[in-house]
Amino acid sequence: MSIQKKEDPRSIRSREMFKDAVISLLSENCTISSLTVQKVAAKAGLNRTTFYLHYHDIQDLLTQMNDDIFNELSEKIIVLVHAKGLSEKQQLTQFLDFLYTQRRNLFTLLNISQFEDQLFLLIKELVETRRKNTEEELPDDYVAIEIKTASLVGIIMWWIKKGMNFSSDYIANQIYLMYKVK
Numbered sequence: 001m002s003i004q005k006k007e008d009p010r011s012i013r014s015r016e017m018f019k020d021a022v023i024s025l026l027s028e029n030c031t032i033s034s035l036t037v038q039k040v041a042a043k044a045g046l047n048r049t050t051f052y053l054h055y056h057d058i059q060d061l062l063t064q065m066n067d068d069i070f071n072e073l074s075e076k077i078i079v080l081v082h083a084k085g086l087s088e089k090q091q092l093t094q095f096l097d098f099l100y101t102q103r104r105n106l107f108t109l110l111n112i113s114q115f116e117d118q119l120f121l122l123i124k125e126l127v128e129t130r131r132k133n134t135e136e137e138l139p140d141d142y143v144a145i146e147i148k149t150a151s152l153v154g155i156i157m158w159w160i161k162k163g164m165n166f167s168s169d170y171i172a173n174q175i176y177l178m179y180k181v182k
Contacts (some may be wrong), residue, residue, distance in 0.1 A: 015054050017044040019065050022058075023105055046099070069102060070118055077122045081129045089176045096168030099160060106160055116157055123156075124149040148179065 021043035025035060035058050041048045055061040076095045080088075099106065106115065127145050131138065152175065161173050 010056070014044075014046060015064075018045060018051060018054065018061060018066075020044070020063060022065065026106065032058075065105070066115075069105060070122075072098065072102075073119070073122055079124050080126055081133075089172055092175060093169050093172040096156075096159075096172055099156065100164070100168050103160060103164060116153060119156065120149055120153045123152050126152055127152075152179070 018040055019037045021040045022035065025039060025043055026032065029169070030039070037048050037051050037058060040058065040061070041051045044051075051061075073095075076091075076098055080095060124145060127149050131145065155171070155175060159166065163171070
């Protein structure tokens with residue numbers, strides 16, 4: 001039996017401060033290539049030794065930031081896979097709300113990662129699973145999973161990049177009207 005050790009709140013807070021510092025620096029037009037441990041630590045109000053307690057280097061920090069966002073996105077997608085009835089729209093809205101709250105990080109991290117490709121894979125898995133779980137027979141000429149996924153990702157990417165003046169509820173309603181479940 002393995003006993004899970006509770007993580008020190010100071011350690012959690014330090015990592016969050018480093019992540020916030022990176023986002024802040026990148027938002028101030030600092031480029032990824034010009035990020036240094038010294039700049040990030042100074043912006044976070046912490047020292048370099050503390051940085052190295054948590055990360056090997058700047059790339060390790062950026063990778064962990066990207067992984068954190070995608071782990072949370074994956075969790076939201078899993079909830080959508082199992083949504084039934086009216087809650088589908090509500091679950092989609094919650095997924096879009098998460099994207100909305102993470103938009104600053106996404107705008108910054110879009111330059112670092114293959115965000116769109118990873119989002120495509122997550123949503124494709126969602127569409128595939130929902131189709132497998134459907135109780136009705138789909139026609140042979142039904143929209144291909146890749147086409148449907150590409151259109152969903154396209155809508156979401158447009159919304160993140162240019163359409164944030166629309167609420168997540170509005171976008172969820174539009175998607176729901178276009179695709180109605182499957």
